[in-house]
Amino acid sequence: DSGVTQTPKHLITATGQRVTLRCSPRSGDLSVYWYQQSLDQGLQFLIQYYNGEERAKGNILERFSAQQFPDLHSELNLSSLELGDSALYFCASSAQGARVSGYTFGSGTRLTVV
Amino acid sequence: ELKVEQNPLFLSMQEGKNYTIYCNYSTTSDRLYWYRQDPGKSLESLFVLLSNGAVKQEGRLMASLDTKARLSTLHITAAVHDLSATYFCAVFMDSNYQLIWGAGTKLIIKP
Numbered sequence: 001d002s003g004v005t006q007t008p009k010h011l012i013t014a015t016g017q018r019v020t021l022r023c024s025p026r027s028g029d030l031s032v033y034w035y036q037q038s039l040d041q042g043l044q045f046l047i048q049y050y051n052g053e054e055r056a057k058g059n060i061l062e063r064f065s066a067q068q069f070p071d072l073h074s075e076l077n078l079s080s081l082e083l084g085d086s087a088l089y090f091c092a093s094s095a096q097g098a099r100v101s102g103y104t105f106g107s108g109t110r111l112t113v114v
Numbered sequence: 115e116l117k118v119e120q121n122p123l124f125l126s127m128q129e130g131k132n133y134t135i136y137c138n139y140s141t142t143s144d145r146l147y148w149y150r151q152d153p154g155k156s157l158e159s160l161f162v163l164l165s166n167g168a169v170k171q172e173g174r175l176m177a178s179l180d181t182k183a184r185l186s187t188l189h190i191t192a193a194v195h196d197l198s199a200t201y202f203c204a205v206f207m208d209s210n211y212q213l214i215w216g217a218g219t220k221l222i223i224k225p
Contacts, residue, residue: 002156031211042217043157043202048210056210090156100164102147102204103213105157 003027004093006106014114018079021109025072025093031055032074033103034066035090043090049074081113116141116207120216128224130192135219137186137203145206146179146186147213150199157202161188193223 003026013019025032034046045058049068060066063081068074078085088110092103117140127133137146148160161170163179163186170177174197176189186203200220204213 033212040220043215045212045215048212050211056212088154092157100145100162102149102159102162102206104159105149107156110154 002104002106004029004091004104004106006089006091006109008109009107010110010112012112012114013081015081015083017081017113018077019081019111021076021078021089021091021111023074023076023091023093023106025074025091026095026104029093029095029104030072031094032068032072033092033094034060034074034076035092037088037090037108038084039087046076078111083113086111086113116143116205116214118203118205118214118216120201120203120219122219123217124220124222126222126224127193129194132192133190135188135190135201135203135221137188137205137216139184139205139214142181142184143205143207144179144181147204147206148177148186148188149202149204151202151218152199160201190221195223195225197221198223 005024030051032049036044046060048056066076088108090108091106119138146163149157151157161177166181168179174191179186200218202218203216
């Protein structure tokens with residue numbers, strides 16, 4: 001157990017629907033990062049939050065949004081889902097000293113859009 | 115813009131052989147990270163290299179960092195099937211406190 005908790009682990013939904021993925025960072029970590037990984041692909045950075053504030057945005061679609069709450073958990077909202085949104089979605093967290101320790105990843109949410 | 119390139123992207127090798135995965139990056143950084151990912155699983159931290167000349171070893175894997183050449187290597191010695199996985203390198207970007215990722219090297223080790 002990495003200490004980063006993602007729920008749900010699996011999600012199957014229809015095109016056009018909206019889903020919410022949840023992430024609880026490791027205790028004490030203030031930063032949360034969201035990544036998308038399509039089948040046999042690399043990691044696509046979506047968005048980063050630090051202590052409740054958005055810090056950086058990557059290739060995140062307008063249909064996607066995220067937030068980090070005061071208790072530091074984060075949610076990634078995906079709407080108007082398309083078949084191409086099917087992927088593994090990872091959350092990672094880091095402490096203030098990310099330079100030293102890097103990121104810790106959750107186990108991911110596998111989203112299947114049918 | 116910091117870019118991280120790994121090569122090869124795909125490697126199929128026999129058990130017992132040695133091989134090296136390379137990770138090049140385009141701008142100055144003294145922090146490099148290696149991660150392992152098994153199919154359909156999460157990413158697991160392997161090595162954190164924090165300075166020029168850093169070398170870390172764990173079992174049959176050894177990672178090194180040359181910040182002057184902007185190059186890190188992940189060397190596999192006498193490969194075994196259990197090392198089959200995708201290996202990612204990532205470089206820390208000071209400007210926005212992010213890791214910038216390579217595309218990953220998919221390693222298949224055949225018995």
